[in-house]
Structures are given as structure tokens and as C-alpha cells.
Amino acid sequence: MAEHSEAPHVVGGVDTHKDLHVAAVVDHQDRVLGVESFPTTRHGYRLMLTWMRSFDDLQRIGIECSGSYGAGLLRYMQAAGVEVLEVTAPDKHDRRRRGKNDHFDAESAAHAAFAERHTVTPRSRDGMVESLRVLRVCRKTAVQARRIALQMIQTTIVCAPDRLRDPLRQMTRMQLIRTLAAWRPDLTAYREVEEAYRISLKSLARRYLELHDEIADLDDMIKAIVKDLAPVLLEQTAIGLNSAAQLLLTAGDNPERLRPEASFAALCGVSPVPASSGKTVRHRLNRGGDRLNRGGDRAANSAIHIIAIGRLRLDPRTQAYVAKRIAAGNSKLEAIRSLKRYIAREVFGIIIRRQNQINQSQIAA
Known part of the structure; x- marks a missing residue:
């Protein structure tokens, strides 16, 4: 593994804009090799990829705003077989020290992709x-x-x-x-x-x-x-069309990027985090998301809350579970928090199994 990590390679970083992308390349020791601008067209993407590969073997690329200005570049690079990471946040300390311009942002994206910090696997946008x-x-x-x-x-x-x-x-x-x-x-x-x-x-x-x-x-x-x-998702108690659609959007076309399923729960804002003090031992919901989404997905959180409230009204098993938790000394809110975590696990399992079925059918075809 050490020999592989020391093998010569380069890593790219892209600061995306509406009409022009600024790209930077760093070597296997995280030294900047060059910075260049390219138009936001298919021809521009091809020129960018050729330019990056001209330095050495391209290992991966870090892209800012892959869900908006960088969406076209993301699709092109994924189709070309390049590993792409989404750069989620610039280095604030580095930005305060150096200031801000497009070249610095592109270099910061390349450094982040090299170190694999402040990065996530982006949603694929082709399904x-x-x-x-x-x-x-x-x-x-x-x-x-x-x-x-x-x-x-x-x-x-x-x-x-x-x-x-x-x-x-x-x-x-x-x-x-x-x-x-x-x-x-x-x-x-x-x-x-x-x-x-x-x-x-x-x-x-x-x-x-x-x-x-x-x-x-x-x-x-x-x-x-x-x-x-996800036809099975709609068959579950209290999961309606809007909630199912939102949870599918949160998981994306490549839900496997969220493994383990605790990442999906954290992304939905329903993972437990310790909130104990003194003799009180309790947990609260993680409203801050996780490394995949620092702000969490509020729409997904709302969908899971709607499902939980619906099951409290309609599902005898859920009613018995909440009553058991309350009898054990938990508050009703704490019982619902635990219920949301179980719903997230159930939903993610259904989505992953369906995604595996779709992938297998595509391979067989």
C-alpha cells in the first residue's frame, strides 16, 4: 500500500462557475503544477481532462458545486472513468491567510481532493x-x-x-x-x-x-x-408518495456512497448523539448532518418525521414500541427520536436492496 501511495500521480481540483471553470493540478507530494481556465462546454471539459492527464496519471478530481455549476463537468468526468470527489467547504484558515480568487479556490479544491478532507462522494446525476x-x-x-x-x-x-x-x-x-x-x-x-x-x-x-x-x-x-x-417503499405503513420521493432524492442514484447506513441517518438528521450531563444519560438528534452534508437534509428529516407521526396514529407495533420506551423512563420525544432512527434504517435498507436489483438487471441485460 505504501508503494502504491508513493507512485507518481496527480490530483485535480476545479473551481466551477457559470461560463468558465478554473482547474488546478497538484503532484503526488501536493505541490501545485499548474492552473488553467476552461469553458463550460463539452469541448472545454475534454480539454481540461487532456490538460490534467498531460502532467501524469490522474488519480482523482475534486469539484466544487457539483450539484449546480459543476453538474455537467461531473457527468463528463464520471463517463470518462475519473474518480470525482465533491469539495464541500474551502479551508477557512487558508482563505483568511491567502485571500480569495479563482486560482486559489481551484488550488484549495485540488489540495482537499489530494488529502481527501472536506470532500464527499457526489450524487451521480445520470439516473x-x-x-x-x-x-x-x-x-x-x-x-x-x-x-x-x-x-x-x-x-x-x-x-x-x-x-x-x-x-x-x-x-x-x-x-x-x-x-x-x-x-x-x-x-x-x-x-x-x-x-x-x-x-x-x-x-x-x-x-x-x-x-x-x-x-x-x-x-x-x-x-x-x-x-x-422503490415500489416496496410505498407499501410500508405511513410512507406516502411525497415522503418516498424525498427519501429517494436524499439517497440519490448511487445510495451505496452512504454506507454504512448510519451515514444516511445522519444525513437525514435522525442519528443519535450523546447529550448526557452528570447523572442524566440521554441522547438527542444530530441536527448537523454528517461529513456528507454539514447542514443535513431538512426535507428528508421532515419526511421521516411525517412517517413517524403517521405510524404513531396507524401502526399498533409503533404504538406499542413508543409505550414501552415511555414506560422505561424515556420522554415521548426521546421515544419518537428512537423511532425515527429505526425508520431511517428501514428506508435505507429498502432503497439499497432495490438499487442492487436494478444494477443486477442492467448487468444481465
Whole structure:
């Protein structure tokens, strides 16, 4: 192993930006060999990889922001068979000492990748989980836009002339939307207040209906992907479509990077950490995530909390478990904390087994 570690090689680091990536290379003794800039195009990625390999055997690359500006570079390097690490945080001491510019950031990424500190294995972004993520982001913005459209309809009706407002008072939401969408205002009379209100309300109602249909279509696609990725997950008590989708996103297309499963629990913010003092011996939830995500995944934590509360209401085994923990002297919150940890273990096991099945079927094909 010592001879292998001393073999000549180089390690790359990349500071990513929208239009230009800055790359640095260090040798097997962590000395900077060069810094260069490349465009954020496929041709630029190819030039970067060729440039890095021109120094020596390229062992790995550290990339900042692999989930945003560096996503394209990540996919290219993974397709080229290069080991990629995501650099999660710059060295604050080094930044205070040297200052900040793109060259320093690229060198810091290379040093971090060389030492494998402040680095994690990034999510791969070439599978169905990435498709699920993109569709859920689109759905979230559509839901927000639909909510805004409804709020604007309600606000506009409050200010509308009485002749328009009075017939709309007793309608349900969808009755109101469909009534407004069916209006036929005089588009040539937009200078008149009443017609301007009619045009505005009709436009907002049609916008709401279009977004409503868009969200329904996205829901069908998201449900189909979740069923393909983890049908067993949806069969478990109190695990709904949204919770299952979020936990799949947290695990990613390559959940094996989170082994052991305690890393997944820590990422979800449900791993226990000691919180004892004096004669009191207890644990609390680790809200800070782990080395894979310093801030933790709040959405995953919320999904596991929803599952836990649902099982407390619906699952006799969960009710018996919590009652047992309370009888043993734990508070209800501590019992729920333990329950969340078990849910994280259960979910991760299901996701890993399904991922192994998908990988085996791909190999067989």
C-alpha cells in the first residue's frame, strides 16, 4: 500500500462557475503544477481532462458545486472513468491567510481532493433519481405559482365592483375558478374599470387551471418514477408518495456512497448523539448532518418525521414500541427520536436492496 501511495500521480481540483471553470493540478507530494481556465462546454471539459492527464496519471478530481455549476463537468468526468470527489467547504484558515480568487479556490479544491478532507462522494446525476429531482423542482415552482394566482384572484375580487363581486361570494374554489375562466369580457373595452377587472380575473383563472393541469401531469410522472425505483417503499405503513420521493432524492442514484447506513441517518438528521450531563444519560438528534452534508437534509428529516407521526396514529407495533420506551423512563420525544432512527434504517435498507436489483438487471441485460 505504501508503494502504491508513493507512485507518481496527480490530483485535480476545479473551481466551477457559470461560463468558465478554473482547474488546478497538484503532484503526488501536493505541490501545485499548474492552473488553467476552461469553458463550460463539452469541448472545454475534454480539454481540461487532456490538460490534467498531460502532467501524469490522474488519480482523482475534486469539484466544487457539483450539484449546480459543476453538474455537467461531473457527468463528463464520471463517463470518462475519473474518480470525482465533491469539495464541500474551502479551508477557512487558508482563505483568511491567502485571500480569495479563482486560482486559489481551484488550488484549495485540488489540495482537499489530494488529502481527501472536506470532500464527499457526489450524487451521480445520470439516473432516474435525477429525473425525479428535476420533475419535483418543476412541480414545486408550479404549486407556488398556482398559489400566487389564487391569492391574486381573491385579492382582486375583494377590490372589484359590487356587480362583479356579489355573485362570486358563495362559490367554492373550483366553481369560482371555472366561472371566471368561462367569462367573455369585451377585450376592446379594457379602459373601463369593470371590463378591466373581468379581463384580469379571467386571465388569472385560466392561469390557475393551466397550472392545475400541469401539476396533475407532473404528479403522474413522479408517481411512475417512484413506483419504478422503490415500489416496496410505498407499501410500508405511513410512507406516502411525497415522503418516498424525498427519501429517494436524499439517497440519490448511487445510495451505496452512504454506507454504512448510519451515514444516511445522519444525513437525514435522525442519528443519535450523546447529550448526557452528570447523572442524566440521554441522547438527542444530530441536527448537523454528517461529513456528507454539514447542514443535513431538512426535507428528508421532515419526511421521516411525517412517517413517524403517521405510524404513531396507524401502526399498533409503533404504538406499542413508543409505550414501552415511555414506560422505561424515556420522554415521548426521546421515544419518537428512537423511532425515527429505526425508520431511517428501514428506508435505507429498502432503497439499497432495490438499487442492487436494478444494477443486477442492467448487468444481465
